[in-house]
Amino acid sequence: MGFLNNLFKKSKETKKMSNTKLAVVFYSMGGTNYEMAKWAAEGAKEAGAEVRVLKVQELAPESVIAANEGWKATVEATKDVPVATSEDLEWADAIIFSVPTRFGNMASQMKQFLDIQGGLWATGKTVNKVVSAMTSAQNPHGGQEATLLSLYTSMMHWGAIIATPGYTDPVIFGAGGNPYGTSVTVGQDGKMIEDVEAAVKHQAKRTVTVAEWVKKGNQ
Numbered sequence: 001m002g003f004l005n006n007l008f009k010k011s012k013e014t015k016k017m018s019n020t021k022l023a024v025v026f027y028s029m030g031g032t033n034y035e036m037a038k039w040a041a042e043g044a045k046e047a048g049a050e051v052r053v054l055k056v057q058e059l060a061p062e063s064v065i066a067a068n069e070g071w072k073a074t075v076e077a078t079k080d081v082p083v084a085t086s087e088d089l090e091w092a093d094a095i096i097f098s099v100p101t102r103f104g105n106m107a108s109q110m111k112q113f114l115d116i117q118g119g120l121w122a123t124g125k126t127v128n129k130v131v132s133a134m135t136s137a138q139n140p141h142g143g144q145e146a147t148l149l150s151l152y153t154s155m156m157h158w159g160a161i162i163a164t165p166g167y168t169d170p171v172i173f174g175a176g177g178n179p180y181g182t183s184v185t186v187g188q189d190g191k192m193i194e195d196v197e198a199a200v201k202h203q204a205k206r207t208v209t210v211a212e213w214v215k216k217g218n219q
């Protein structure tokens with residue numbers, strides 16, 4: 001375990017205060033990714049970041065949402081959360097995405113959000129954003145890594161700098177040990193199975209720290 005101790009020591013060295021701007025962009029139907037987004041915001045604020053928590057535009061027909069109590073409740077719970085825009089991404093030094101796994105991929109609402117950033121991308125404004133992603137799924141092996149990789153694929157096209165958690169802190173093991181990004185299993189009752197709060201906060205702090213390094217190095 002010696003190498004792990006060195007790894008954790010190295011990661012602790014990164015926890016300094018910052019004035020980094022972080023956009024936490026989420027989609028959530030059942031509330032899980034909204035909760036994770038709020039934890040990420042808390043973690044980033046503890047690291048000194050200025051944070052915007054933003055939802056992506058809902059695309060599902062109202063009739064479909066109305067037929068699902070959990071979905072309706074999430075729409076209500078997030079009604080005051082601003083919808084993310086290109087301006088938010090331009091403002092941000094760092095972006096954390098939180099999105100449910102859908103058939104081993106990101107929810108289409110998030111994909112649509114990425115796809116309407118062509119203008120931002122074409123003017124070079126996605127370059128050097130420090131990005132990281134989180135997800136949830138119903139099954140322990142339900143495609144979490146595939147979802148995160150699909151999002152990171154788009155980020156490579158953006159020229160973004162992907163900051164994954166790796167195994168930079170022991171809390172990652174307690175959260176199921178996903179080095180691609182924090183992921184959580186959600187039971188049929190909609191409740192999270194693993195306790196991922198600390199891992200989400202660690203991921204947020206690490207994203208902010210890496211963004212701070214990039215900002216300083218670019219001045």
Ligand SMILES: Cc1cc2nc3c(=O)[nH]c(=O)nc-3n(C[C@H](O)[C@H](O)[C@H](O)COP(=O)(O)O)c2cc1C
Nearest residue numbers: 028029030031032033100103104136137138139142
């Ligand atoms: C259309 C659809 C497809 C889904 N596909 C998967 C899947 O591939 N693997 C899985 O484990 N769970 C799958 N799920 C379950 C969701 O991942 C789970 O409900 C979600 O992570 C909860 O996040 P939320 O509460 O933020 O909406 C799917 C759910 C829906 C509605």
